[in-house]
Amino acid sequence: GEDVEQSLFLSVREGDSSVINCTYTDSSSTYLYWYKQEPGAGLQLLTYIFSNMDMKQDQRLTVLLNKKDKHLSLRIADTQTGDSAIYFCAESSNRDDKIIFGKGTRLHILP
Amino acid sequence: DTAVSQTPKYLVTQMGNDKSIKCEQNLGHDTMYWYKQDSKKFLKIMFSYNNKELIINETVPNRFSPKSPDKAHLNLHINSLELGDSAVYFCASSPNWGLAKNIQYFGAGTRLSVL
Numbered sequence: 001g002e003d004v005e006q007s008l009f010l011s012v013r014e015g016d017s018s019v020i021n022c023t024y025t026d027s028s029s030t031y032l033y034w035y036k037q038e039p040g041a042g043l044q045l046l047t048y049i050f051s052n053m054d055m056k057q058d059q060r061l062t063v064l065l066n067k068k069d070k071h072l073s074l075r076i077a078d079t080q081t082g083d084s085a086i087y088f089c090a091e092s093s094n095r096d097d098k099i100i101f102g103k104g105t106r107l108h109i110l111p
Numbered sequence: 112d113t114a115v116s117q118t119p120k121y122l123v124t125q126m127g128n129d130k131s132i133k134c135e136q137n138l139g140h141d142t143m144y145w146y147k148q149d150s151k152k153f154l155k156i157m158f159s160y161n162n163k164e165l166i167i168n169e170t171v172p173n174r175f176s177p178k179s180p181d182k183a184h185l186n187l188h189i190n191s192l193e194l195g196d197s198a199v200y201f202c203a204s205s206p207n208w209g210l211a212k213n214i215q216y217f218g219a220g221t222r223l224s225v226l
Contacts, residue, residue: 031213037152042201042219086152092213098167099215101154 002026004102006089011108018076020105022089025070032065033099034074035088043088046074076107084109114138117202117218124192125226132187132221134202141207142166143185144215145177148199160185161207189223197225 006022024032033048049056049063049072056063062075072091076083086104117134124130136143144167145157159167160179174190189196202218 033214035217043154043203043217045214045216048214088154094213096167098156098159099213104152104154 002091002100004089004091004100006102006105008103009106009108011110012079013110014079014081016079018079018083018107020074020076020087020089020107022072022074022102023070024072024089024091024100026091026093026100027070028093028095029070029091030093031091032063032072033090033092034063035090035101037086037088037104039085046087079107079109081109083107115202115204115216115218117200117221119221120219121222121224123224123226126192126194128192129188129190130192130223131189132200132202132223134185134187134218136183136202136204136216138204138206138216140204140216141182142205143179143182144203144205145185145187146201146203148201148220150198154201158187192225194225197223199223
């Protein structure tokens with residue numbers, strides 16, 4: 001079946017940039033997403049990118065997509081304590097309505 | 112206004128009981144979903160409904176039965192609850208039309224604890 005992989009933990013100093021990486025296997029992926037889950041809270045859609053795009057920037061967030069390598073990354077500039085959360089990479093295709101989620105990367109901010 | 116709302120937020124119950132979780136969306140979306148998030152935070156889709164019709168039914172025990180009275184509501188009923196059902200259950204919805212057809216918006220989750 002289709003799979004999405006991401007590392008489980010990342011520690012970053014406050015003020016530095018965080019880069020969370022993700023790889024996926026579905027060649028038919030149409031949409032790729034980043035969701036954020038703060039402790040005890042639901043999933044918040046942070047951003048998404050269509051598979052025909054290479055990059056998307058939204059304030060402190062930059063998403064890069066390398067479709068050839070099936071690699072997606074999320075860069076958070078000037079990381080703040082409020083960015084501490086689990087970040088889920090996910091993908092879907094036009095084949096069905098399913099979103100396949102990665103296992104989430106827990107971002108820990110060091111003072 | 113809350114876009115996708117689910118009730119209750121917390122549910123503590125005994126093994127063997129039957130319970131329901133309700134979900135409502137006011138986004139006018141056609142498709143709704145139920146996901147289960149286990150203690151390791153892994154998210155897995157359980158069901159999806161499009162306009163009251165079941166579209167996705169993953170390998171979920173038949174003790175779990177979704178019901179969609181209309182396209183704005185998707186409820187989840189669980190019979191004979193087991194310890195392993197303890198998890199956070201998320202409802203989501205998506206438009207199913209236009210460029211953003213697959214973008215899913217999530218509720219805040221229902222934390223189910225089976226004792």
